Amino acid sequence: MRSNPWLVLSSVILAFTPVVVDMTVLHVAIPTLTLALGASGTEVLWIIDVYPLVMAGMLVPMGTLADRIGYRRMLLVGLAVFGVASIVAAFSTTAAMLIAARAALGIGSSMIMPCILAVIRQTFEDDAQRANALGVWSVVGMAGAAIGPLVGGLLLEHFWWGSVFLINVPIMMIVIPLVWLLVPATPGNSEAVWRPWQAVLLIAGLILTVYGVKSGFKMMPSIFCLIPLLAGLGFLTWFASIQMASDNPMLDLSLLSKPVIGIGLLMAxxxxxxxxxxxxxxxxxxxFVLGKTPLEAGIFMLPLVIAAAVGGPLGSRLATRFGLRIVASLSMASAAFSLLAIAFCDLAQDTYIVAGFLAILGLALGIGLLASSIAIMGGAPKEKAGAAGALESSGYELGGGLGVTLFGVLVNSIYRSSFSDPSMAKDGAWNSIGEAMTVARAVGGARGVEIAAAAQAAFGTAHGSVLMLAGIMIALLSVAIFISLRDTSPEHEHP
Structure with a gap:
């Protein structure tokens, strides 16, 4: 008997929700788990970005494997992996254990994500109904990532940091039986070509490159950070050459030869x-600096995340009315303006002003993500729409992972350079503000207060400097977008 398509949609959307929430739920939990696990600054960055990095490398090959073995089977396996990894993450006793669990979460997510869209496309044969179903999927994706910090703050208000992972378990216990009962079992395509070693090559290249960058910023550049950096770049170059030479590539990098697609991917x-x-x-x-609780931090960030969720649907209408070139370049310029403005604000005193700039930033970045999608999908030939979609998804996930790395290493580098007291290096407080607060709590007394105050001042300086640098770079990007899209053809101007 054929299941009700809207019940099928409900089951896969429920499976999709924790995947997108996990993208951002840790952001407000990082200070708490840093103190609980004694994580270093580098370990904190790995805890955050190993999830999107692994997912980015595995999305396309897992999609191909799902084609081979069937979407329901792959979805069920992915949900089980995600559930088990959530339990391990919740009860991790060391930073290394949590990093490994987050990597496993990335593998589970890469199994789930391709199946969601495939099941929706197979379930809804009517074009109008399929459009409505995809609209629900899009809204849940944006809203899930948006409410992640608030969910994290609410949980940490009442429970320990592991609760941000453990909440996934009851969801998995509900959704696995629903998927088993409602999602039809379809035969796989045994002719689909699966090349897992290419995914391993991509992930190895990404992780080694990121490791080299993080190590180089944490210490004086040496052979120990140069070797993994060069090896990572070598693996990525090898991967790219394989894709360019293949008639059926995992990622069709030849699409980047079209300027509009290249600009779109850069924007994403x-x-x-x-x-x-x-x-x-x-x-x-x-x-760490203002002393807010995780819940207060989540509420403070609401204008940013809600505006980012609104930016996508609004961006579609703006691009239709004003054209891709204007919307894309102005969205990046607005984001740059907001970052520069926040850099000069006092977060403790200018609460409402900062909230306004956060809303502008979120709206601009949300519109920018939508504009990038229009550029990529509009610039790709119809017969390569799937390849363009895979390229776009990889760009999003890589951006999320590497963004954490770039912001993190820059903040920590400027933070360390702001200390003038050599004893800070001896105490270990100069590595990151998380380590400084751990040291301050362990030392206690007047010395602990002194360490905490020095760390807060240094981090405030680093935070402002990085926002100014990011704002300037994005401003230059907005100019490059305006120039690069000057010859955009009409068919690329609209979604």
């Missing part, structure tokens, strides 16, 4: 990187 990367990196740094500033 920058917008998602800015949103993820800024949220992480802001959460640390609010809790």
């Amino acid at each position: 990367f920058v917008a998602s990187a800015s949103l993820a990196g800024f949220e992480l740094v802001l959460a640390q500033e609010l809790q």
